[in-house]
Amino acid sequence: MQLSKKDLLAELNSISKNTLMETLEIEITDCGDDFLIARMPVNYRVHQPDGVLHGGATAALAESIGSFAAHVFTDLDKYFVRGIEISANHLKSVTGGYVYAKATFLHKGRTTQLLDIRVTDESNNLISVCKLSTISLPKRK
Structure with a gap:
């Protein structure tokens, strides 16, 4: 059974x-078929x-939402995901x-993923452009 958007957001925020x-x-x-959005005060x-x-806080926001996107769009019963470069x-x-971070996929491969994360302010001004590489590795049985 697929979670509703509201339930998915609640689950993601609870973890x-x-x-x-x-x-x-x-x-x-917010979330959609190919994106996630987060905000940070x-x-x-x-x-x-x-x-x-602080740029480090911006990078932490970007890596957090990018990693969540990689998790949401990966079969976690078979794989685990780790960030490898930001x-x-x-x-x-x-x-x-x-500030708001929107993560979308530039590449969604079986093993590696590349995400584009755009960080904007409340007036939709572009604050930072981030790229996150993740890797999906099989879980040991």
Whole structure:
């Protein structure tokens, strides 16, 4: 039985308890057949000393939503997924509000996946462009 969108979002957010995602207040907010979207508040937890969004927090948001996308679209009964590389180009500073990360697949292979993650602010300005490579490996029986 396929989960409803609402139930899938609730399940994904519930497994984030006691993780970096909970610490950074990352919440998965939307999903579709080929994408996931999450948001993260920009506040003191993710600021650099000068009060702008830390690039490491942005990368953590991107890797979190990209990894979740790889998990959602992989047969987890047969495979486990691990991130193997992330890159981030930061284009604009943010001091408050929320940032949103949308993960979509550039390549969805049997073994490797490449995801494009676009991070935007509340006005849909592009903040960062990230790429995440993941690998799906068979579970031992």
